[in-house]
Amino acid sequence: MSEPLPLVDAHHHVWDLARRPQPWLDEAGHEPIRRSFSADDLRRAATRPVAGRRLTSTVVVQCVASVPETVELLDLADEDPLIGAVVGWADLTAPGVGDVLDELRSRPSGGYLRALRHVVQGESDPEWLQQPAVERGLRAVQDRDLAYDVLIRNHQFPQAMRLAQRFPGLPLVLDHAGKPPVGHPALPDWTRAVRALAAHPQVRCKVSGLITEADWGAWTTADIRPVWDTLLTAFGPERLMFGSDWPVCVLAGGWDRWAATVEELLDACSPHEKQAVLHDTATAFYRLAEHKKQGEAPCC
Numbered sequence: 001m002s003e004p005l006p007l008v009d010a011h012h013h014v015w016d017l018a019r020r021p022q023p024w025l026d027e028a029g030h031e032p033i034r035r036s037f038s039a040d041d042l043r044r045a046a047t048r049p050v051a052g053r054r055l056t057s058t059v060v061v062q063c064v065a066s067v068p069e070t071v072e073l074l075d076l077a078d079e080d081p082l083i084g085a086v087v088g089w090a091d092l093t094a095p096g097v098g099d100v101l102d103e104l105r106s107r108p109s110g111g112y113l114r115a116l117r118h119v120v121q122g123e124s125d126p127e128w129l130q131q132p133a134v135e136r137g138l139r140a141v142q143d144r145d146l147a148y149d150v151l152i153r154n155h156q157f158p159q160a161m162r163l164a165q166r167f168p169g170l171p172l173v174l175d176h177a178g179k180p181p182v183g184h185p186a187l188p189d190w191t192r193a194v195r196a197l198a199a200h201p202q203v204r205c206k207v208s209g210l211i212t213e214a215d216w217g218a219w220t221t222a223d224i225r226p227v228w229d230t231l232l233t234a235f236g237p238e239r240l241m242f243g244s245d246w247p248v249c250v251l252a253g254g255w256d257r258w259a260a261t262v263e264e265l266l267d268a269c270s271p272h273e274k275q276a277v278l279h280d281t282a283t284a285f286y287r288l289a290e291h292k293k294q295g296e297a298p299c300c
Contacts, residue, residue: 005275007053008084009046010282011175011208011243013063014038014076020069029216029251037247039080045246048256051263051274059243059286061087061149061175062117070104070113078109085114085286087149092118092137101144114286115171116141117149120156121179129159130166138167147171147285153179154186157193164200171202173285176209176245180227183214191230198234204285205235207262207277208243211252219252221261228265237273241282 015022016036025034039060046055060073060083070088077083090100104110120128128134141148150160150172157178164172174197180190197203207228214223231240242262249258266274283289 004049005051005053006056006279007050008242008279008282008288009042009055009058009244009246010173010241010286011061011206012042012058012246013061013248014042014073015063020064020066020072022063024063033247033250039076039082042246042255043082045255046244046259048259050242050259050278051266053278055082057084057283057288058082059085059087059114059282059288062089065089065091065119067091067100067104071107074104074107074109074112077112083112084288086112087115087117088113089118090116090137092116092141093131093133094137095133097137098140098143101140101146105144111290113146115147115149115173117151117175119151120159121151121153126156127159127162129163135166138163138170142167142170147173149173149175150178151175154181154190154193157190157197161193161197161200164197164203168200168202171204171285172200173204173206173241175206176213176243177205177207177227177231179209179213181213182210182219182227183223187226194230195234198239203235204239204241204281205231206243207231207240209245209248211258211261212245212248214252216252221264224261225265237269237276238281240277241285242278243282 014037018036062069067090073086073088077086090097104113138148148170152160178190178194181187210224210227211219244255244258246255249255266277
C-alpha cells in the first residue's frame with residue numbers, strides 16, 4: 001500500500017491559556033475554543049485526509065501582539081516535527097524592530113521564523129499599513145528575507161493594494177482570502193478587490209478561514225464555492241495554499257468538515273493543481289524544506 005501524499009496546513013494556531021492569555025477569546029460565541037490547544041490536539045483533530053493527503057507539515061501563526069509568544073512558537077517548531085515554519089509578531093512601528101528581528105533569528109530556533117503578521121483587521125486607521133513607521137518596519141522585514149501575512153477585512157483592501165504597490169519585493173500572503181463576506185450582498189465588492197490585489201505577482205492567498213466568515217451553523221459548500229471560484233480564477237492554483245485556521249474553524253464545523261469541503265472544491269482540478277494548493281505553494285512560500293532535521297516522521 002502506497003504512502004498518502006503530503007498535505008501542508010499553511011495556517012493554524014496553538015495557545016496555552018495557563019501560560020499566555022488570549023483576550024480575543026472572551027468575545028461572545030468563542031466559548032467552544034476558550035481553552036488551551038496544542039499541536040498534539042491538531043494531530044488528533046486532523047483525521048480526515050484531503051484528496052487522499054494526510055497532514056505532514058504546518059505553519060503556526062501568531063495570535064497576540066507579543067514577541068514572547070513568537071519565541072514560544074519558534075521553540076515549539078524546533079521541538080515538534082510537524083511544525084515547519086512560524087509566522088510571528090514584532091512591533092513594526094518600533095524604531096528598533098530590525099534589532100528585534102535579528103535577535104529572534106539568532107536564537108537556536110530562529111530559523112523557523114519565515115514571516116511576520118499584525119492583526120491589521122483590528123486597526124481603525126484606514127492607512128495603518130502606510131504609516132511611515134510601519135513602512136520602515138516592513139522594509140526591515142523585507143531586508144531580512146522574511147515574508148508578511150496580510151490580515152485584513154473586506155473594507156481594508158485599499159491599504160493592502162497600496163502595500164503591494166509600494167513593496168513589490170516583499171512576499172505577501174493574504175490570510176483567509178481577505179475575509180470575504182460569504183453569502184452577503186457585499187461579496188461582489190470583495191471579488192473586485194481580490195482580483196485587483198491578485199494582479200500583483202508577489203501576492204499569494206490562503207484558502208482558509210472562510211467557514212467562519214459564513215453562517216457558522218448553516219453554511220454549505222454552495223456558499224463557499226463563489227469565493228473559491230473567484231480565488232482560483234484570480235490567483236490560479238500556483239498561488240493558493242490550503243489552511244485550516246484550526247482551532248478557530250471548530251466554531252463552524254472543525255477540521256473534518258473543512259477538509260471535506262476543500263476536497264469537493266478541488267474535485268474538478270487536475271492532480272498538478274491539487275498538488276499546488278495542498279502542498280507546493282505553501283512549501284515554496286514558507287521555505288518548509290529548510291531547517292528541519294532529516295528523517296523526521298509526519299504526524300499521521
